[in-house]
Amino acid sequence: MARRECYGHVVRSATLARIVLLVLAVPAALVGCNDLREFRGTWQGPRVGDERALLAGIDPSATATLAIDEVSEHGIAARLTVDGSLTDVAIHSLDAAEADVLAGITHSGNPLRVYLTFVPVPDGGDALGVISLYDDRRVEVRLVRGGDAKLYGVFALTEQAPASSP
Numbered sequence: 001m002a003r004r005e006c007y008g009h010v011v012r013s014a015t016l017a018r019i020v021l022l023v024l025a026v027p028a029a030l031v032g033c034n035d036l037r038e039f040r041g042t043w044q045g046p047r048v049g050d051e052r053a054l055l056a057g058i059d060p061s062a063t064a065t066l067a068i069d070e071v072s073e074h075g076i077a078a079r080l081t082v083d084g085s086l087t088d089v090a091i092h093s094l095d096a097a098e099a100d101v102l103a104g105i106t107h108s109g110n111p112l113r114v115y116l117t118f119v120p121v122p123d124g125g126d127a128l129g130v131i132s133l134y135d136d137r138r139v140e141v142r143l144v145r146g147g148d149a150k151l152y153g154v155f156a157l158t159e160q161a162p163a164s165s166p
Contacts, residue, residue: 036073040068040070041068044158045064046062046063047153047155048154049154054152056150057145057150057152057153059083059085062082062085064083064153064157066080067080071133074098075092075095076115076117076131077090078090078091082143082155091118091119092117093115093117094117097115111133111140112133116129117130127151128142128144129144130144137158137159138156139157141153141155
Protein backbone atom coordinates (compact mmCIF):
# COMPACT_ATOMS: atom_id res chain seq x y z
CA MET A 1 0.00 0.00 0.00
CA ALA A 2 1.39 3.38 -1.00
CA ARG A 3 1.96 5.89 1.70
CA ARG A 4 0.00 9.15 1.27
CA GLU A 5 2.08 12.27 1.61
CA CYS A 6 0.68 15.51 2.84
CA TYR A 7 1.85 18.52 0.85
CA GLY A 8 0.03 21.09 2.96
CA HIS A 9 3.29 22.42 4.42
CA VAL A 10 4.63 22.99 0.88
CA VAL A 11 1.54 24.99 -0.08
CA ARG A 12 1.72 27.00 3.15
CA SER A 13 5.43 27.72 2.58
CA ALA A 14 4.84 28.80 -1.02
CA THR A 15 1.97 31.06 0.04
CA LEU A 16 4.07 32.56 2.82
CA ALA A 17 6.93 33.16 0.35
CA ARG A 18 4.58 34.97 -2.05
CA ILE A 19 3.26 37.17 0.75
CA VAL A 20 6.79 38.07 1.87
CA LEU A 21 7.80 38.89 -1.71
CA LEU A 22 4.69 41.04 -2.15
CA VAL A 23 5.31 42.89 1.11
CA LEU A 24 8.90 43.60 0.06
CA ALA A 25 8.16 44.38 -3.60
CA VAL A 26 5.30 46.86 -3.20
CA PRO A 27 7.22 49.45 -1.15
CA ALA A 28 10.24 49.05 -3.45
CA ALA A 29 8.04 49.65 -6.48
CA LEU A 30 6.49 52.73 -4.89
CA VAL A 31 9.92 54.19 -4.11
CA GLY A 32 10.81 53.78 -7.79
CA CYS A 33 7.65 55.57 -8.98
CA ASN A 34 8.17 59.08 -10.22
CA ASP A 35 5.69 61.54 -11.58
CA LEU A 36 7.14 62.37 -14.98
CA ARG A 37 5.25 65.67 -14.91
CA GLU A 38 7.92 66.86 -12.47
CA PHE A 39 10.24 67.12 -15.48
CA ARG A 40 8.19 69.96 -16.99
CA GLY A 41 10.28 73.12 -17.18
CA THR A 42 13.54 74.31 -18.70
CA TRP A 43 16.65 72.15 -18.81
CA GLN A 44 20.04 73.26 -20.08
CA GLY A 45 23.51 71.85 -20.43
CA PRO A 46 26.66 71.34 -22.47
CA ARG A 47 27.51 68.91 -25.17
CA VAL A 48 29.42 66.00 -23.65
CA GLY A 49 31.88 63.50 -25.04
CA ASP A 50 35.11 64.39 -26.77
CA GLU A 51 35.69 61.22 -28.77
CA ARG A 52 36.04 61.93 -32.47
CA ALA A 53 33.03 59.76 -33.35
CA LEU A 54 30.81 61.93 -31.10
CA LEU A 55 31.84 65.19 -32.80
CA ALA A 56 29.72 65.17 -35.94
CA GLY A 57 27.96 68.26 -37.25
CA ILE A 58 27.45 70.15 -33.98
CA ASP A 59 29.91 72.60 -32.43
CA PRO A 60 31.74 70.84 -29.56
CA SER A 61 31.18 73.88 -27.33
CA ALA A 62 27.42 74.03 -28.00
CA THR A 63 24.86 73.93 -25.24
CA ALA A 64 21.27 72.76 -25.51
CA THR A 65 18.11 74.05 -23.89
CA LEU A 66 15.06 71.82 -23.68
CA ALA A 67 11.80 73.42 -22.55
CA ILE A 68 9.49 70.53 -21.63
CA ASP A 69 5.89 71.69 -21.97
CA GLU A 70 4.08 68.37 -21.49
CA VAL A 71 5.37 64.97 -20.40
CA SER A 72 3.77 61.70 -19.33
CA GLU A 73 4.33 57.99 -19.73
CA HIS A 74 2.58 58.37 -23.11
CA GLY A 75 4.67 61.11 -24.69
CA ILE A 76 6.53 64.38 -24.54
CA ALA A 77 6.09 67.82 -26.12
CA ALA A 78 8.99 70.24 -25.85
CA ARG A 79 11.02 72.96 -27.56
CA LEU A 80 14.70 72.44 -28.30
CA THR A 81 17.45 75.00 -28.85
CA VAL A 82 21.03 74.05 -29.68
CA ASP A 83 23.58 76.87 -29.99
CA GLY A 84 24.35 77.54 -33.64
CA SER A 85 21.95 74.88 -34.93
CA LEU A 86 18.38 75.01 -33.64
CA THR A 87 16.25 77.76 -32.19
CA ASP A 88 13.14 76.89 -30.17
CA VAL A 89 12.18 73.96 -32.43
CA ALA A 90 8.93 72.22 -31.42
CA ILE A 91 9.37 68.49 -30.94
CA HIS A 92 6.93 65.71 -30.02
CA SER A 93 7.49 62.06 -29.29
CA LEU A 94 6.65 59.68 -32.12
CA ASP A 95 3.13 58.27 -31.75
CA ALA A 96 4.15 55.04 -33.46
CA ALA A 97 7.08 54.53 -31.08
CA GLU A 98 4.80 55.22 -28.10
CA ALA A 99 2.41 52.50 -29.34
CA ASP A 100 5.25 50.03 -29.95
CA VAL A 101 7.71 48.18 -27.73
CA LEU A 102 10.04 51.12 -28.36
CA ALA A 103 8.08 52.96 -25.66
CA GLY A 104 10.01 50.82 -23.18
CA ILE A 105 13.45 51.41 -24.69
CA THR A 106 16.30 51.92 -22.24
CA HIS A 107 20.09 52.14 -22.18
CA SER A 108 22.94 52.29 -19.68
CA GLY A 109 22.25 54.52 -16.73
CA ASN A 110 18.70 53.14 -16.47
CA PRO A 111 16.63 56.16 -17.44
CA LEU A 112 13.08 56.35 -16.11
CA ARG A 113 11.78 56.97 -19.61
CA VAL A 114 13.20 57.42 -23.10
CA TYR A 115 11.33 59.28 -25.84
CA LEU A 116 12.06 59.21 -29.57
CA THR A 117 11.41 62.31 -31.68
CA PHE A 118 12.22 63.70 -35.09
CA VAL A 119 13.91 67.08 -34.87
CA PRO A 120 13.74 69.36 -37.92
CA VAL A 121 17.18 70.77 -38.71
CA PRO A 122 17.99 73.94 -40.68
CA ASP A 123 19.12 72.15 -43.87
CA GLY A 124 15.60 70.79 -44.34
CA GLY A 125 16.15 67.27 -43.03
CA ASP A 126 15.34 65.65 -39.72
CA ALA A 127 17.53 64.19 -37.00
CA LEU A 128 16.48 61.49 -34.60
CA GLY A 129 16.15 62.95 -31.12
CA VAL A 130 16.47 60.68 -28.09
CA ILE A 131 15.35 62.28 -24.83
CA SER A 132 16.16 60.37 -21.64
CA LEU A 133 14.77 61.30 -18.21
CA TYR A 134 16.57 60.07 -15.10
CA ASP A 135 15.36 59.70 -11.51
CA ASP A 136 18.25 61.81 -10.21
CA ARG A 137 16.67 64.88 -11.89
CA ARG A 138 18.71 65.07 -15.07
CA VAL A 139 17.92 64.85 -18.76
CA GLU A 140 20.03 63.74 -21.70
CA VAL A 141 19.33 64.74 -25.29
CA ARG A 142 20.92 62.96 -28.23
CA LEU A 143 20.69 64.16 -31.82
CA VAL A 144 21.55 61.58 -34.47
CA ARG A 145 21.52 61.69 -38.26
CA GLY A 146 23.35 59.67 -40.86
CA GLY A 147 23.99 60.31 -44.52
CA ASP A 148 26.15 63.05 -46.02
CA ALA A 149 25.21 65.62 -43.35
CA LYS A 150 25.94 63.56 -40.24
CA LEU A 151 24.93 64.78 -36.83
CA TYR A 152 25.76 63.31 -33.47
CA GLY A 153 25.53 65.21 -30.24
CA VAL A 154 24.94 64.23 -26.63
CA PHE A 155 23.86 66.92 -24.18
CA ALA A 156 23.72 66.51 -20.39
CA LEU A 157 21.01 68.83 -19.06
CA THR A 158 20.15 70.06 -15.59
CA GLU A 159 17.02 71.85 -14.49
CA GLN A 160 17.10 75.61 -14.89
CA ALA A 161 13.50 76.54 -14.17
CA PRO A 162 10.68 74.23 -13.17
CA ALA A 163 7.35 74.76 -14.91
CA SER A 164 4.77 76.66 -12.93
CA SER A 165 1.95 74.47 -11.65
CA PRO A 166 -1.23 74.59 -13.76
